[in-house]
Amino acid sequence: MDKMTGSAMGEDTIGAIQEGIRNIAAEMLEAGEVHVFIGYEEGTLPLRTTPAFLTRPEDAVRLVWGPSCENNLAVYLPKFKGTVGVIVKGCDVRTLVNLILENQISRDKVKIVGVPCRGIIDRDRVGKALGIDRIIKKAKATEHNLMLEGDGFDVKLEFQDVLAPSCEVCRYPVPVLCDVLIGDESMARDRKDPEAGYLEVEQFAKLRPDERFSYFAQQIEGCIQCYACRQACPLCYCPECFVDRQSPKWISRWRGLSDKILFHLGRVLHVAGRCVDCGACRRACPAGVDLRLLTKNMEKVVKESFQYESGLDIGGLPLLATYEREDPDDFIL
Amino acid sequence: MGESSHRGLLKMAKTDLDVFVDTLTKSSYVVLAPIEEGEATKFGVVGEEKIKIPRLTTRPLKELFFPEDESLLSFDSSGTQVASIDMSGVLAGDGISPRVALGVRPCDARALVILDNVFASEDYRDPYYTLRREQTTIITFTCPLPGVACFCTSTGGGPYDETGSDVMFMEVADSYLVKAVSEKGMGLLQEVFPLSEEGPPEHLCILHEADDEDIRAAVEAKAAGELPVDAGVPVEAAMAILGQVDAFGDSAWEEVYKKCLGCGVCTYLCPTCHCFDIGDEVTGASGQRVRNWDSCMFPLFTLHASGHNPRPSRKERFRQRVMHKFNYFVENNDCIACVGCGRCVENCPVNLDIRQVLTTFARQELT
Numbered sequence: 197m198d199k200m201t202g203s204a205m206g207e208d209t210i211g212a213i214q215e216g217i218r219n220i221a222a223e224m225l226e227a228g229e230v231h232v233f234i235g236y237e238e239g240t241l242p243l244r245t246t247p248a249f250l251t252r253p254e255d256a257v258r259l260v261w262g263p264s265c266e267n268n269l270a271v272y273l274p275k276f277k278g279t280v281g282v283i284v285k286g287c288d289v290r291t292l293v294n295l296i297l298e299n300q301i302s303r304d305k306v307k308i309v310g311v312p313c314r315g316i317i318d319r320d321r322v323g324k325a326l327g328i329d330r331i332i333k334k335a336k337a338t339e340h341n342l343m344l345e346g347d348g349f350d351v352k353l354e355f356q357d358v359l360a361p362s363c364e365v366c367r368y369p370v371p372v373l374c375d376v377l378i379g380d381e382s383m384a385r386d387r388k389d390p391e392a393g394y395l396e397v398e399q400f401a402k403l404r405p406d407e408r409f410s411y412f413a414q415q416i417e418g419c420i421q422c423y424a425c426r427q428a429c430p431l432c433y434c435p436e437c438f439v440d441r442q443s444p445k446w447i448s449r450w451r452g453l454s455d456k457i458l459f460h461l462g463r464v465l466h467v468a469g470r471c472v473d474c475g476a477c478r479r480a481c482p483a484g485v486d487l488r489l490l491t492k493n494m495e496k497v498v499k500e501s502f503q504y505e506s507g508l509d510i511g512g513l514p515l516l517a518t519y520e521r522e523d524p525d526d527f528i529l
Numbered sequence: 530m531g532e533s534s535h536r537g538l539l540k541m542a543k544t545d546l547d548v549f550v551d552t553l554t555k556s557s558y559v560v561l562a563p564i565e566e567g568e569a570t571k572f573g574v575v576g577e578e579k580i581k582i583p584r585l586t587t588r589p590l591k592e593l594f595f596p597e598d599e600s601l602l603s604f605d606s607s608g609t610q611v612a613s614i615d616m617s618g619v620l621a622g623d624g625i626s627p628r629v630a631l632g633v634r635p636c637d638a639r640a641l642v643i644l645d646n647v648f649a650s651e652d653y654r655d656p657y658y659t660l661r662r663e664q665t666t667i668i669t670f671t672c673p674l675p676g677v678a679c680f681c682t683s684t685g686g687g688p689y690d691e692t693g694s695d696v697m698f699m700e701v702a703d704s705y706l707v708k709a710v711s712e713k714g715m716g717l718l719q720e721v722f723p724l725s726e727e728g729p730p731e732h733l734c735i736l737h738e739a740d741d742e743d744i745r746a747a748v749e750a751k752a753a754g755e756l757p758v759d760a761g762v763p764v765e766a767a768m769a770i771l772g773q774v775d776a777f778g779d780s781a782w783e784e785v786y787k788k789c790l791g792c793g794v795c796t797y798l799c800p801t802c803h804c805f806d807i808g809d810e811v812t813g814a815s816g817q818r819v820r821n822w823d824s825c826m827f828p829l830f831t832l833h834a835s836g837h838n839p840r841p842s843r844k845e846r847f848r849q850r851v852m853h854k855f856n857y858f859v860e861n862n863d864c865i866a867c868v869g870c871g872r873c874v875e876n877c878p879v880n881l882d883i884r885q886v887l888t889t890f891a892r893q894e895l896t
């Protein structure tokens with residue numbers, strides 16, 4: 197894996213990481229270290245990859261790596277019985293850490309293959325940059341660019357203009373916990389200053405309450421209650437979500453704004469002190485509902501009040517499992 | 530020129546679309562067309578803005594007829610032993626006046642004919658759905674820009690398919706060629722844009738007869754328009770396998786569902802999916818019986834009161850979705866419950882592609 201270090205960046209880095217992933221997956225499956233290896237394979241649409249569940253070493257060649265590896269694969273882990281190998285990005289592994297902390301999976305049942313992350317592409321941003329209804333037929337990512345081809349156009353976008361919002365402010369692009377790190381830390385994007393991520397939240401907090409309400413109401417209005425956000429979030433693992441309870445019933449059959457708000461506030465509060473801003477919920481949404489300002493603000497409150505950052509350490513207790521008399525409560529209205 | 534002109538191909542300048550819509554509105558039609566809601570698009574009452582017709586709305590046309598929630602009846606048991614039940618509101622139209630859905634794509638229009646099997650068949654006529662259907666004239670725009678997930682031509686439709694449409698608008702250069710394909714569509718054009726011996730009043734002068742050259746252009750556009758759509762999805766071959774008695778136990782089911790997250794994206798956005806739940810929403814002594822969308826991908830869908838669930842995992846739920854579309858529905862109604870619109874393909878958070886699933890089953894034997 198020598199050629200991956202040093203200056204061999206760009207397309208080569210992506211290729212080298214992909215090669216590294218394939219080798220590790222094949223090795224782990226060959227040696228019987230894992231029963232299943234979960235990674236990404238080529239998707240059926242441009243800018244898409246799709247989760248792959250491999251059981252045979254010879255299938256490892258199907259695995260791919262690149263900035264379209266957008267899914268957080270940790271979501272699948274609690275379902276598996278045997279030992280599982282899984283590819284994680286910097287954010288993904290923090291949800292995995294939480295799953296371990298919360299006893300949803302055991303550390304010795306998962307082989308974590310970390311990738312130094314350079315960020316992933318936000319398809320909505322690509323769509324906006326390109327203009328609506330231009331159908332992308334082919335996409336290719338390199339170190340700094342995204343090349344898109346379609347009928348009558350051939351466009352080169354700056355990678356940083358279509359980067360997912362979470363990646364822009366990512367503080368932990370190198371997985372904080374893994375059994376194997378592909379390549380080395382220098383391949384990851386630069387760590388962002390913790391405060392960078394809160395600028396937007398702080399701006400937003402300056403708005404009047406009714407302005408803030410109407411922003412969120414507008415986001416939530418379009419929700420079709422498909423619950424893809426919940427299903428894509430590794431931390432939403434409750435066997436029965438409160439919105440699915442029949443007795444007591446929390447939300448009605450009316451698909452009105454107040455019921456939708458109840459679902460979203462409930463969900464966001466349930467990931468308090470746990471959410472790692474991986475963005476999986478936002479990407480899963482077919483209606484473009486974006487509540488990141490809410491989750492990000494909660495992250496900020498938790499950090500400032502308890503000096504706690506979610507998903508960094510498998511030792512100790514999850515934040516919500518601790519209590520001290522001196523705990524601050526000034527964030528409670 | 531007599532009334533018969535409406536039977537031929539008409540022509541309208543693209544720039545007259547807003548006048549067209551305006552004229553419909555002035556004739557008391559509610560015009561429903563693609564509107565934006567946040568990042569998504571759906572059919573809704575058009576406002577002041579210019580009409581913009583996207584390639585395909587994010588949300589399907591079906592919700593104009595089968596909305597995500599609706600009241601079936603209201604009841605009140607205050608003061609008496611027996612509740613009084615009131616369905617009159619809905620059945621009297623409940624404010625549903627004659628409507629025109631404009632800017633529909635052929636796949637969505639075709640899907641309505643499929644839904645009619647469920648809600649407006651000889652055996653069963655759902656009064657709510659049927660009323661909305663009757664009150665709505667469908668103006669379909671042929672599809673100039675099929676997407677990469679489209680496979681309508683593999684499911685019997687196509688970008689120029691007229692099934693389910695009342696009027697077709699075909700884009701040719703700067704014009705729309707306009708064709709009434711049903712009696713209802715013809716009726717609408719004749720009512721709103723009447724042609725008389727003296728010719729139409731000036732403000733209605735936007736529809737003209739198409740000439741031979743237009744017709745030739747239309748034929749060419751049609752031939753070219755169908756080419757980019759994926760016609761190679763082996764729907765028939767997969768159906769042959771799925772139709773076998775033991776298809777339920779095929780080993781591929783163990784694999785194909787694995788990445789499914791069990792969300793409602795593919796079913797809620799599907800123009801042909803039609804499962805619903807019914808329950809009462811009660812406050813005090815009065816309430817309403819509400820019908821809302823439901824999805825076979827949710828665990829609650831088949832959960833029995835006993836706690837038993839005949840479709841205990843995502844495997845059974847995913848199998849149900851595929852089998853319903855390509856086997857059970859076909860047996861019951863003689864048509865598949867998929868129009869190849871590609872919404873489920875494009876919007877699935879994990880890119881679980883129904884085309885690939887069909888390809889998996891398109892083989893000689895069960896395994």
Ligand code: SF4
Nearest residue numbers: 419420422423425481
């Ligand atoms: S994924 Fe989007 S539409 Fe679906 S429930 Fe979540 S916010 Fe609503």
Ligand code: SF4
Nearest residue numbers: 429471472474475477
């Ligand atoms: S709530 Fe959203 S951003 Fe937070 S961990 Fe879950 S999926 Fe990731």
Ligand code: SF4
Nearest residue numbers: 789790792794795877
């Ligand atoms: S949209 Fe995809 S993940 Fe969601 S239920 Fe359908 S197949 Fe499964």
Ligand code: SF4
Nearest residue numbers: 799867868870871873
């Ligand atoms: S199954 Fe998918 S492609 Fe077929 S009609 Fe439904 S959403 Fe469209």
